[in-house]
Amino acid sequence: MTEKFIIGIIVSNHFGVLNRVAGLYAKRGYNIDSLAVGETDDPKYSRMTIVSTGDEYMKNQVIEQLKKLHDVKMVVLLDKDSAVSVEHMLIKLELSKEDKTTISDLINDYGGNVMDFGADFITAEISGSSEKIERFIEAAKKIGILEVCRSGLISIAQGKG
Amino acid sequence: MKISGAAILVEELIRQGVRIIFGYPGGYVLNIYDELYKKADVIEHILPAHEQGGAHAADAYARSSGKTGVVLATGGPGATNLVTGIANAYLDSVPVVFITGNVPVPMLGQDAFQDIDIVGVTLPIVKHSYIVKDIAHLQQIINQAFQIAATGRKGPVHIDIPKDVQQGFYDYDPNLPICDIPSTPPKLNQLNAAIELISSSQRPYIYCGGGVASADIGGEIQSFSKQINAPIGMSMMGIGSVPASFELNLGMNGMHGRYASNAAMSEADLIIAAGARFSDRATGNAGKYSANTSVIHIDIDSAEIGKNIRADAELCGDLREIMPLLIEKLAYVPQQSRGSWINRIKTLKDEDSTRFTDKFIPKNIIHTVNKFHGENTVITTDVGQHQMWVAGYYMFNKPRTLISSGGLGAMGYGMGAAIGACIASGKKRTVLFTGDGSFGMNLTELATAVTYKLPITIILLNNNALGMVRQWQTLFFENRHSNSSLERITDFPALAAAFGATGFLANTILELKTALKNVPRQGPCVIECKIGIDEMALPMIPSGGDISDMIR
Helix, strand or coil, X not given: CCEEEEXXXXXXXXXXHHHHHHHHXXXXXXXXXXXXXXXXXXXXXXXXXXXXXXXXXXXXXXXXXXXXXXXXXXXXXXXXXXXXXXXXXEEEEECCHHXXXXXXXXXXXXXXXXXXXXXXXXXXXXXXXXXXXXXXHHHHHCCCEEEXXXXXXXXXXXXXX | CEEEHHHHHHHHHHHCCCCEEEEECCHHHHHHHHHHHHCCCCCEEECCCCHHHHHHHHHHHXXXXXXXXXXXXXXXXHHHCCHHHHHHHHHCCCCEEEEEEECCHHHCCCCCCCCCCHHHHHHHHCCEEEECCCHHHHHHHHHHHHHHHHCCCCCCEEEEEEHHHHHCEEECCCCCCCCCCCCCCCECCXXXXXXXXXXXXXXXXXXXXXXXXXXXXXHHHHHHHHHHCCCEEECHXXXXXXXXXXXXXXXECCCCCCHHHHHHHHHCCEEEEECCCCCHHHHCCHHHHCCCCEEEEEECXXXXXXXXXXXXXXXXXXXXXXXXXXXXXXXXXXXXXXXXXXXXXXXXXHHCCCCCCCCCCHHHHHHHHHHHCCCCXXXXXXXXXXXXHHHHHCCCXXXXXXXXXXXXXXXXXXXXHHHHHHHHCCCCCEEEEEEHHHHHHHCCHHHHHHHCCCCEEEEEXXXXXXXXXXXXXXXXXXXXXXXXXXCCCCCHHHHHHHCCCEEEEECCHHHHHHHHHXXXXXXXXXXXXXXXXXXXXXXXXXXXXXXXXXXC
């Protein structure tokens, strides 16, 4: 049975590490649904959140193979349902006069922010679960989407530990 | 005192215990060669005919000596010529440090002369790799590379050193602590489950892989076999780790494995895999492989456990720690005599015994060479039918005496490998079994063996064909022998003479014996043995099959 799973990894923060991690998926023909990477509080290390889809076997292989990379310091499998996860999206929408209030309402309903606008477009920022972002995209389709840029999920384990 | 990056490299190699280096000079490693010139009394440098030969030599040097091999090459083509050698070391988990020069840091990626992103090229086939961009990190990187290559599951590590880093100056610390890669303690939570499985098994079978050879743990495996009354079978990489003469050793299993070894494996109710990774060549049909069998998997690499075959009990860690513990724990558990299983093993072994004659066919040729050389002689092979004949018919009684390309199956491995193994042995007699196809790939290394006066006996089984390809075409492509015939008319003894080596032609077992006796004490000697084009490497279980599909 295949399902989405989230892996958090701490890696050395230097060139080529992303290639090693991505290459590990690629050489086995595993697809990465999303990958987000950024420095941690210690600039020597970066944290990656990788979402992919696969069965139990693939999940275990990915984790075990990642652990073998010298640049990978820690690998955690994050529970999809309990982990604290968020995704960001920037979305540029077509703006016609009659839509103006509808769009503002929609952005407000989703707790989003207007980041940029002009006479015929508006760029909004939406954060939240991937499902929430997908719901927003569905709603916005009726208005007219010009461009979408999603960050990919970032996740951290629930609780203190 | 500040010394050059090139000098730091050479000093650190010496400090890491390197005394032999296989390398080929070029524009981006001139500074390193200048330092090697000054240290020629400490580090012996072997110059192959081609970087690939050097890479294979270092790999074989590491396999036969147990030390880490070192290769040096320039950037661009020098580096790309190493790729097959790196892949070979990767797939057989051999500790080799590959060092390449490159364009100066500011020119990396600018497509300057001989600028290749070799670290990018080799990314999927190294255990780890570095581009040294800052001379301040050079010594520690070299230090680290040697430890990474030789700890845990061993493998190739690549260091790319741009020319300006070699030319820069920095402090060298002769007392820099040797890098410590913390080894993960063995995972033994399923030890009791393993003991339970062994105790309740009626028909256990021990399957040894390259990890047993790499850990030098064959003696313990043999004791373990006697302790639990279980036969031993091995992947090609495991050959030699347990003596062929040991009564419960059934020899190689898998696609071209011995009948007895495969039959016992398929009849077993428990397979205990030690340092083996259940490759497709060993298991055949993975679905059927362990359908009626329990599996205990012991391996240092946790990613291997459950990768190809599910394990009912897993013991992850260094065999050198796990085997003694397992043996000790089992001593408190009364073992069954397993009399009927042992009788069955003896019957299988009797059925599988080979009768050698004077007919000039591969098995008798292998046997003749086997009888002529002592059991300490290192045997290297190329890849193909001859390799399977050697694996099946040569009796290896000492660890690290069969050096062969397993995972990669790289034709052309043999000549470089024979050079590396011969040097590792202190230039003792070394034998290479090769075929006309494989030999054709890297025979220029004959020149290297001549230069260094290496006593290498090359048994060339010449069937005028790419025999293994032809065999598959015969069996599975209705005799359509597409591009597998070698209609070459090379005069191999004359070719050997032209290189400054000796060459003989043998058409009978008697002529082969005479040739072996007349092999000169120094330098390589080619003995060409002409064999039939339709000789097959048998037995064979076709790809994806099982014992019932075996062609004998």
